[in-house]
Amino acid sequence: MxxxxxxxxxxxxxxxxxxxxxxxxxxxxxxxxxxxxxxxxxxxxxxxQGRDEIIELMRGQAMQVISLPHLEPEKWQESVQLIATEYWASYSKHPRLIPLMTSYTVRDSTTLRVYDALAEAFAAAGFAPKQRLQAITIIDSFILGSALDAAAPAEVWLADEQASPEFKAALESGQNTEDRARQTFELGLEIILDGLARTVPTTRA
Amino acid sequence: MxxxxxxxxxxxxxxxxxxxxxxxxxxxxxxxxxxxxxxxxxxxxxxxQGRDEIIELMRGQAMQVISLPHLEPEKWQESVQLIATEYWASYSKHPRLIPLMTSYTVRDSTTLRVYDALAEAFAAAGFAPKQRLQAITIIDSFILGSALDAAAPAEVWLADEQASPEFKAALESGQNTEDRARQTFELGLEIILDGLARTVPTTRA
Known part of the structure; x- marks a missing residue:
């Protein structure tokens, strides 16, 4: 040996x-x-083969935890919501991977299957190809930004003396609330999905 | 000397x-x-004094290019849109700063003034403190995620053989379009602002 x-x-x-x-x-x-x-x-x-391939491996590692739901066309919003939530949860654990992996073309097959599923859901909703790409990108950007928020310290902002009363009151109302990031992500996702649904004439939110 | x-x-x-x-x-x-x-x-x-302070300096450097509009309460969406667009443009140039600065509490005064302005705009729209904090966070997450998208390679995804027809058609429709990221950011921002406006009973989008 x-x-x-x-x-x-x-x-x-x-x-x-x-x-x-x-x-x-x-x-x-x-x-x-x-x-x-x-x-x-x-x-x-x-x-x-090198750095590029290792970045794709890390991407796959972060994406493989996402379970892809069976798509029921009339429940497309639910499918997107399930995928987006698992995607957000996984990247919340690896915030520093985010800008690294967004700077490389996605080639990893596990990751591409996630985008296939999103594309199928938006197609079921009635989005034409160009609008489908925009919808995928909007959701993707919101997920990644929200994952960074979830990885932020409990105190995201420390108001100074000049801070406006409007901002101070907002901070005092809920900055250190448990589950703040998750609740905010879920609300934002709902708003975006409802808003996207409104842009498709053939479906209703 | x-x-x-x-x-x-x-x-x-x-x-x-x-x-x-x-x-x-x-x-x-x-x-x-x-x-x-x-x-x-x-x-x-x-x-x-150290690393923390230097991170705040970098944050201030990226934020100082944002010009804060005079708030007209009935045009709060316009104010948020102006701030968000300049914020997005600035961070698009420094994608790798994003996860670094989201992992530290915001203390930089230039940056805090930007959040003051957002809080004032959402207060003018009729958002109660807790909803105001959520609205700020949703916009913030979308801006940062979209800035990463703007810094991505022209070819964001490379479809493989198994890719679904729905995803392939989406990619072919507009992936390499000039100004793709900006157009998508603007559409998403509009959808989010309209959606947020709908959550406030006293105002209309």
């Missing part, structure tokens, strides 16, 4: 280690990743 | 150099920042 102490490399292990680095420092390099996995850079290259 | 070759340190110079590091690598350390400014770490500490 040669080198029994060397850990076995696998695609999930690489994705997990890269995600851990991104969670901690906002990015990763291949030498750092090799070090974290206790392997040489050349061993890494036996499994992945 | 002692040490004439040493550049003068200033708060704006520190903010600018830190932002440059974050744009490039997603984060910064104080030693890296000192090196970029060609000063010692102790010189840096003569101007800033």
């Amino acid at each position: 040669a080198r029994p102490s060397q850990p076995k490399l696998s695609i999930p292990a690489i994705a997990k280690a890269a995600l851990k680095l991104v969670d901690a420092q906002g990015d990763f390099t291949l030498p750092q990743l090799a070090k974290a996995l206790k392997v040489s850079a050349s061993s890494l290259y036996n499994h992945v | 002692a040490r004439p070759s040493q550049p003068k340190l200033s708060i704006p110079a520190i903010a600018k150099a830190a932002l440059k590091l974050v744009d490039a690598q997603g984060d910064f350390t104080l030693p890296q920042l000192a090196k970029a400014l060609k000063v010692s770490a102790s010189s840096l500490y003569n101007h800033v």
Whole structure:
């Protein structure tokens, strides 16, 4: 048995280690990743082609927890809501992955299946292709921004002396409420889905 | 004249150099920042107390370009729209600052004035304090998510062979359109503002 102490490399292990680095420092390099996995850079290259592929692996890792519901066309809003909520919950745990993965073209197949499902739901709602792409993008942007909000500190804003009474009252009313981020995400998602439904002449919210 | 070759340190110079590091690598350390400014770490500490303060400086740097409109209460949607659009445009240029700054409590006074203005606009619309905080957060999340979308590559998704016809048609309809991100942001913002207006019984969209 040669080198029994060397850990076995696998695609999930690489994705997990890269995600851990991104969670901690906002990015990763291949030498750092090799070090974290206790392997040489050349061993890494036996499994992945490079940085781009590792980003897609991390994306897949974050997306694979989403369960895709069976689409009932008349309940398209429910489908989008279920997918969006799981998507939000998963990225809330990895906020620093967000700007990294939005700066690369989506190629990961697990992730593409999520967008397939969203496209099918919006098509069922009656959205033409261009409006469907806009609807997907609006939902996507809101999910990612809300995931960052969910990862924010309990005190998002610290008002100073000049703060307006309107802002101070808003902060005092609910900034430190438990489940603040989730409630706000759910309300925003509902508003967006209802609003999107209104833009399609053939369906009603 | 002692040490004439040493550049003068200033708060704006520190903010600018830190932002440059974050744009490039997603984060910064104080030693890296000192090196970029060609000063010692102790010189840096003569101007800033530490990492937290530098993050607030970067936030202020990104927010200072926003011009705050004079609020006409019956045109509150217009005010929010103007602020949101400039906010989005500024963060589109610094996507990697986004998760860094959402993970720290907002203390920067330039930034707090932007939230004052949003709170005043939503108060004018008739939102009670708690709903006002939710409205601010929903808009904020959508702006930041959309700024990430604006910074994404022209080809956001690369469909694979299994991709659904609904998704493929959506991609073909407009993925590489000029101004795609701006148009989608504007549509989403309109939908959210109209939807929020509907949640206030005393006003109409």
